[in-house]
Amino acid sequence: MTMTIKQAARSEVEGAADALVDLSHRIWDHPELAFEEERASAWSAEALADAGFSVETGVADLPTAFVAEAGSGPLVIGICAELDALPGIGHACGHNMIAAAGVGAGLALARVADDLGITVRVLGTPAEELGGGKILMVEQGVFDGIHLAMMVHPAPVEGDAFPTLAISQCDFHYHGKTAHASLAPNLGINAADAITVAQVGVGLLRQHLEVGDQVHGIVTRGGEAANIVPSSAASKPGPPQPGPASTSSRSVRRTPNSTTTTRSPTCTGPTRRRSVGRWAPGRRPRPHRPTWPISAC
Numbered sequence: 001m002t003m004t005i006k007q008a009a010r011s012e013v014e015g016a017a018d019a020l021v022d023l024s025h026r027i028w029d030h031p032e033l034a035f036e037e038e039r040a041s042a043w044s045a046e047a048l049a050d051a052g053f054s055v056e057t058g059v060a061d062l063p064t065a066f067v068a069e070a071g072s073g074p075l076v077i078g079i080c081a082e083l084d085a086l087p088g089i090g091h092a093c094g095h096n097m098i099a100a101a102g103v104g105a106g107l108a109l110a111r112v113a114d115d116l117g118i119t120v121r122v123l124g125t126p127a128e129e130l131g132g133g134k135i136l137m138v139e140q141g142v143f144d145g146i147h148l149a150m151m152v153h154p155a156p157v158e159g160d161a162f163p164t165l166a167i168s169q170c171d172f173h174y175h176g177k178t179a180h181a182s183l184a185p186n187l188g189i190n191a192a193d194a195i196t197v198a199q200v201g202v203g204l205l206r207q208h209l210e211v212g213d214q215v216h217g218i219v220t221r222g223g224e225a226a227n228i229v230p231s232s233a234a235s236k237p238g239p240p241q242p243g244p245a246s247t248s249s250r251s252v253r254r255t256p257n258s259t260t261t262t263r264s265p266t267c268t269g270p271t272r273r274r275s276v277g278r279w280a281p282g283r284r285p286r287p288h289r290p291t292w293p294i295s296a297c
């Protein structure tokens, strides 16, 4: 019986293989950034609608989010289909494949939904690179009633385990005092210097971070012109968020020097955490070890 259901699901995927690969390639060829995945969302939802799914678009007040449902069984299974690309480098993370695989899994499960007693919901989840679309959807109740949710993510290696990390995204703002960099540099307080000091500190701290803790970020504002001492600078995420606040005694000083002020970082919200995949090219995935949320900031 089980094999019959598996075979039915497999045959559904095999029958749709060309269309699924085409969907993946189309999304690859038209990369769209977070919250702008109009074509990827429409094409994915359309494929499911054509297969008989009832589709609701624009869920959670997100124009490119959708829920496509098939079956009526008591066990509700969610399949996530990510949609967005990265700025400048397109679908380097392979969300085109996640979308197509999500659609394919939905088609396969819909075929056997009555046999299994399940309802399958394919969730088009926008803004996974920048914005945490799934979090917004969770907050809006889109995942309510779903007993389990899953997705696949492509990687450059094959593995049966996929350790994940949580992430907090923060914006740090530094404030100094503007001055002409040539005529009166002594009157200025360089806010961008604070970022430099902070980045150096982060670099030195890395040696002592717990295994699994990561810090990475960019300078988002460093001044307007070379001949102006910048009074304002910003980085993302800036200084590190230490490991598990509840289990670690480590502390991090965040004040880079005494002349600039560091405004409290503005996070995208302490609940703005998403799982990000990690893999080690050429190696087998590491055995599971506890990971923890980077502390909220």
Ligand SMILES: [Zn+2]
Pocket (backbone or CB within 6 Å): 093, 094, 095, 128, 153
């Ligand atoms: Zn990704």
